[in-house]
Amino acid sequence: MGKKAIGIDIGGTGIKGAIVDLKEGRLASERVRYGTPEGGTPKDIADVVAQVIKDLGGASTLEVGICFPAVVQHGFTMSAANISDQWIGLDADSLFEKRLGRHVHVINDADAAGVAEVKFGAARKRKGLVILTTLGTGIGSALLYNRELVPNSELGHIEIEGVDWETKASFAAKERENLSWEQWAERLQKYYSKLEALLVPDLFIVGGGVSKEHENFLPLLKLRTEIIPATTRNSAGIIGAAALAYKNRDE
Numbered sequence: 001m002g003k004k005a006i007g008i009d010i011g012g013t014g015i016k017g018a019i020v021d022l023k024e025g026r027l028a029s030e031r032v033r034y035g036t037p038e039g040g041t042p043k044d045i046a047d048v049v050a051q052v053i054k055d056l057g058g059a060s061t062l063e064v065g066i067c068f069p070a071v072v073q074h075g076f077t078m079s080a081a082n083i084s085d086q087w088i089g090l091d092a093d094s095l096f097e098k099r100l101g102r103h104v105h106v107i108n109d110a111d112a113a114g115v116a117e118v119k120f121g122a123a124r125k126r127k128g129l130v131i132l133t134t135l136g137t138g139i140g141s142a143l144l145y146n147r148e149l150v151p152n153s154e155l156g157h158i159e160i161e162g163v164d165w166e167t168k169a170s171f172a173a174k175e176r177e178n179l180s181w182e183q184w185a186e187r188l189q190k191y192y193s194k195l196e197a198l199l200v201p202d203l204f205i206v207g208g209g210v211s212k213e214h215e216n217f218l219p220l221l222k223l224r225t226e227i228i229p230a231t232t233r234n235s236a237g238i239i240g241a242a243a244l245a246y247k248n249r250d251e
Contacts, residue, residue, distance in 0.1 A: 004028055005249075006056060007242030008049055008066040009109065012036060012082025012137070015045065017052040018235075019062065020242035025120025027235055029056055040083030042090060046099040053100060064104045065245030066096060067112035067237040071152050075106055081138065105245040110134050111151050112240030113207050113230065114142025119243055121205075121231040123147075128202030131155070131195060132230065135208040139166040139191070143199075158194060165191050171210045185220035196225050205230050 008017040015036055019029040032055045037044035053064065069081040075093030080086075096104040107115075114132040117123045123130045127146050131153075134140035139156030142149065156166035167173060169187040179187075192204060204223070206214060207230035214229035221227060232239055 003246065005063045005065060005242035005246040006053060006060075007112075007238035007240070007245070008052060008064060009112075009237035009241065010036070010045060010049070010066060010068050010083075011109070012040070012069060015048050015052060016238065017049070017056060018238050019056055020239050022243055022246050025116070025232070025239060025243075027238065031235075031238070032056060036083070040080075040087075042084070042086050042092075042095055045083070046095055049096065050099055061102060063242075063245040063249045064096070064100060064102060065112070065241030065243070066092075066104060066106045067109040067241040068092065068106055069109050071154065072106050072108045072111075073152065077106065103245070103249055105241070105248045107241055107244055108140075108142075108152055109237050110140025110153075110207075111142045111149055112244065113140070113232070113236035114144050114205075114240065115149055115243055116232040116236040116240035117142075117205050117207070117230050118144045118147050118149075120239060121236070122228050123203060123205055126203050129199065130203045130205060131199065131201045132205040132207055135169075135171045135188075135206060135210050137172045138170050140208075155195060158191070158198075160190055160194055165194075171208060181216045182220060185217045188217065189221055189223075192221060192223055192225075192227065196223055201225050203228070207233070207236055209234065 016033040018027040021028040071078040130144040132142040141155035174184040204227040211229040
């Protein structure tokens with residue numbers, strides 16, 4: 001099938017997957033989606049992932065990359081967002097490999113999006129330090145230095161004014177408090193200025209579903225660092241997870 005792998009994106013509300021053409025950085029199949037089972041237990045989620053792969057052609061021997069809303073260290077999920085606490089400290093690589101009968105690579109969802117952007121998207125030809133942030137229920141982040149991922153950065157949890165700032169600056173916070181674009185941009189300004197002062201990046205990339213409305217808020221930010229929207233958007237997790245599974249297929 002050429003240079004292809006399967007990417008699965010697990011979220012608190014949905015599980016979606018597709019076959020990815022890793023030469024072109026695009027989906028090579030229809031995207032299959034199921035709702036995340038209530039409670040989000042490991043067994044139930046693994047069963048849904050198996051069904052997604054069956055729908056994509058389950059007899060295939062393609063590697064599988066799975067991105068996940070958690071800190072992932074060496075295949076173990078060390079946290080859990082909007083899913084069961086049973087994931088905390090779990091050997092997720094082994095769980096999925098046993099259920100699917102093939103090589104699996106599990107990664108944090110924001111890290112997967114960062115890999116997609118650096119390989120196929122807005123950061124494809126950029127060197128130095130690139131910071132991708134995803135603005136959604138929380139704030140996810142990915143650090144990429146000279147196109148290599150530094151995993152599990154968790155920069156959404158930086159404290160500003162004594163507060164975990166994702167609770168103030170996520171897109172969910174904007175919706176919850178009914179903030180205008182201008183009001184939200186003021187909070188984002190504090191966030192990106194803090195990252196800029198601490199890490200001095202060469203580029204910020206903004207992902208998450210709201211990135212398609214980037215013209216409403218990115219021009220309001222005043223930063224030294226260039227800040228641009230992500231280009232892989234809703235497929236970023238699937239593409240990045242597949243790319244990392246293919247890269248790590250011999251491990």
